[in-house]
């Protein structure tokens with residue numbers, strides 16, 4: 265009955281390496297990457313808070329680091345990661361109710377959260393810089 | 400039992416699966432949907448709390464020490480920060496647990512990383528909590 269020589273005719277699950285890149289897989293891994301980035305980024309929050317609790321000198325040191333162009337870049341990236349992860353979370357909330365699993369909706373939500381996270385990040389920095397008259 | 404709630408993997412499987420186990424339905428990790436549910440509850444709590452943090456930092460960026468300190472000493476702000484840290488740390492610890500369990504098949508390494516995950520999460524969390532409380536309870 266079973267023929268050992270028909271191996272090549274069995275359907276194989278395509279390896280991730282040969283898939284055309286699609287919005288849903290990018291979003292999936294981005295949610296994980298931003299989650300991990302936020303995870304390690306909590307060190308920044310801890311450093312900021314402990315420096316304030318420590319006193320003016322420590323506060324100045326940490327502030328200088330954050331105000332450095334590299335520091336600002338990291339903070340900007342952190343803002344985007346947070347926004348993107350949050351929008352990604354909203355998608356999960358929708359799916360958790362059993363809705364939004366059809367391909368069209370998945371793609372739409374994916375693009376919405378990419379664009380939404382970028383818009384939110386720019387808006388946050390825009391408002392923050394605006395408040396101190398820097399732009 | 401005639402009330403089979405879901406298809407079973409094999410006849411043998413059906414025979415050794417007691418009704419009690421079926422009712423409990425807790426799966427191999429014996430925690431059921433606990434992890435999933437807590438991940439969602441903390442995720443939901445994180446939304447307003449992280450938005451609050453973003454707003455707070457956007458307001459305080461560039462302020463002098465006295466202003467920042469006085470702001471963080473306000474009870475409502477301190478409490479919101481503490482809630483954020485509690486929810487956030489719990490959420491990120493469980494999230495990283497999932498990531499580790501997904502990618503690290505070797506038992507020993509996995510257990511080690513899961514421990515490191517807890518150490519890191521609780522250290523970061525406790526540092527934040529200590530700092531907020533120290534500020535909040537300090538003389539004005």
Ligand code: HEM
Nearest residue numbers: 296299300302303350353356442445446449491494495497
């Ligand atoms: C802003 C509000 C947030 C929302 C709505 C949110 C939502 C979620 C959700 C729904 C999941 C589960 C994803 C899944 O089951 O596959 C998740 C995973 C995760 N979250 Fe969040 N989260 C938020 C904030 C944060 C923060 C602040 C951190 C870190 C400090 C964080 C770190 C993580 C990590 C590490 C994971 C695991 C990722 C994975 O398994 O792929 N999240 N988040």
